[in-house]
Amino acid sequence: MAFDTKLLVPLIFAGFALLEIVTRRFFQHEKGTARDVWIEAIGTPVFILITVPAIFFTAPALMNWVFPGSENAWASLPWWGMLAILLVGDDMTQYWWHRASHTHPWLYSFHRAHHSGQYMSIRIAYRNAIAYYIFMPGLWIAAVLVHLGFGPVYAIYLLVKMTVIFGAHSAVRWDEPLYKIKWLSPVMWVVERTISTPATHFAHHGMHKDDGVTHYKGNYGNLLFFWDVLFGTAHITRRYPAEYGIENLDDRGAGGELGWPLIRK
Template identity: 70%
Template sequence: MFDEKLVIPAIFIGFALLEILVGRFSPKGRVSTRDAVIEAVSTLTIILLTVPAIFAIAPLLVEWVRPGSEGALAFLPWWVMLAILLIGDDMTQYWWHRASHTFPWLYNLHRAHHSGGYMSVRIAYRNNLFYYLFMPGIWVSAVLVYLGFGPVYIAYLIVKMSVIFGAHSSWRWDEPLYRIKALSPLMWVIERTISTPATHAAHHGLHKEDGVTHYKGNYGNLLFFWDVLFGTAKITRRYPEHYGIEGLEPVSTAHELAWPLVRK
């Protein structure tokens, strides 16, 4: 029996197993107990608390504004729903992510995502506990699902999270494809359309002088096209040797997870 609630965790576990097979799930000397705590708490929070809460509250807000709206847009063709989701969810997430690297106060909600010195599917949900709660795209998605986008949203989310997990993963699915000359035109299109391990790893790089790191760009989640469109793309088909935050000032685990409630 198909249960869509299990699909995303299954994809996550699949990438984790691939990383374990290639020996990159827990890089020696880079992953600390602190990292494991941050990742476990933030991942479980978004899956078990944040997203369920948003999807429970959003319908109440819709009914408060416009009673009787459940399924009101279910008549739309699937491709129209997809276009609305790409703009309402994925493009707004691009701007939310970009804003997180622009405004210092908002960066405090995103800092944890970059403080790990490695790439791995385990950091995909690694963020402050409030980062996803205030992410506009999740609220938009919850409203759209209530309005009748449910089946299309499930398919969209499966594709989106597969791309996001893949982009964060230390199992670099794109690397061998770059070496095949015949695939170069296809990869040119792919790397400008969706996020890949190479383009997203550049966003997580530690040293901007390495010629690869681009932490003030490559913000795209599902679609890297937003970076191309809005002028924040950098494509090198290479990967940084080191990851993290340049000039990082140490803060407590509680600060990374619970700022502004904890400021030490």
Template identity: 50%
Template sequence: MKIEVIIIFIFAGFALLEAWRGKLLRRDGEVSDDARVEAISTLLVVAVTQPTILFTVSYLLGFILPEYRSALAETAIAFQILLLLVFDDMMQYWWHRMSHTFIPLYKLHRAHHNGKYMSIRIVYRNNIFYYAMMPSLWLSGVLIYLGLGEVYAVYLVVKMAVIFGAHSEWKWDRFLYNRPWLNPITWVIERTISTPSTHSAHHGLDPSDGITTYKGNYGNLLFFWDVLFGTAKISRQYPERYGVSGMLRADWKEQLFWPFYTTPRKQKAPSKDTDVSMPTK
């Protein structure tokens, strides 16, 4: 079975869980642009952006460095996994972190936080240029060219399953938190991979709730990067509200296509409402 099909089935599984719980469509706080942004961004990254990047890298390296094709194919699987964790997952951690500290990148990433809910729907919700510029996708293309394709396929299935679970409205980690006897295992899990609790905290609306953290919990597959680089916040709780506040309205075209489109605005947002998720200058 192709990797794309497996990932689609995992995505569909989380979507069905949310639908069964009545949490997939017509979410509280949803506005008319939300579904449009989510559908377009998901379709573009899966069908256009990622395949185009991988094809481009393969074509360019095949032309410039043909002798290095599959050069690492016979290396140990553990070594290949380590390369993927460092050059794909850790690099995505730093890209995500930069997107919350560097204003132009934040404007590409803000669409991901615009939704006032957690859901499988928002996994790929980003400005189209956010993924096109993502270093980890380009570096993954290089590693695939060097012969890590088979290991990458398995790695990507695991990574996307974790990311889907971290964004889903279905909080699978409640099972762990409600069973104190599992605490030693839970302690390891929540410091190793992204969980609904740690990633929901990153999407929270109000940092004064003691749970929300805009300046942390950036990990995608591994939450370990947050632990290692000092940006981890673990509360084993979930924010009651999600999204960003105090920013001028950005319609679906700006969310997807900024800087080539900016929503016409008549007035500035009230100064008392500042977007606490926005990078400080």
């Protein structure tokens, strides 16, 4: 990604991590295991340092091969047009990829690492099998759009999107105190139906579907929770599950969760 703000996303991630460390919510000693540490310590760097650069190198190369001279071909579009295309091409397709990963057993094996940890934290933001991101349509579409001239708009879009996603996973629940301010209730009604918040995304990570909060088969949105509202998968309670993880989880090692389908144990 050849734009100056590319380092800001890791810095935002580090900021959330530091906030969790300061508030003693990062290490999750009481819930985490050595297996969790391996999954996160390997998966996150591989995604940031290998998978994303590889996709953003390969997609433009393929575009130049199939459509010679296509670089910056759409650079004259207005910023709002680029934003609309990004929201559909990247964020909405990510909603459907995420949803498919919960409805198709084979795809779920790509994604189960994201839910097998029994805690919420910035640590799990990138916690998936390596192949989950390799095949994610939105990443490839975003790389193509940057090649076509969306770079400056994508840089800002990415910063906003990742801040929302990190905030929705962080153990520091930024929305919780805002729900207690009565005059903010109408504002939060709009916010929680527009973007992913800790309350809506924590519900997606809950362990027990009968607790009245957990909504494992829904709340799939990443940046925009609006996709859940639009496509009928939203569940809003302004509460948080008592437990996180996967019910009746079968044994699988860190290698099996990161390396599926090449490693299955």
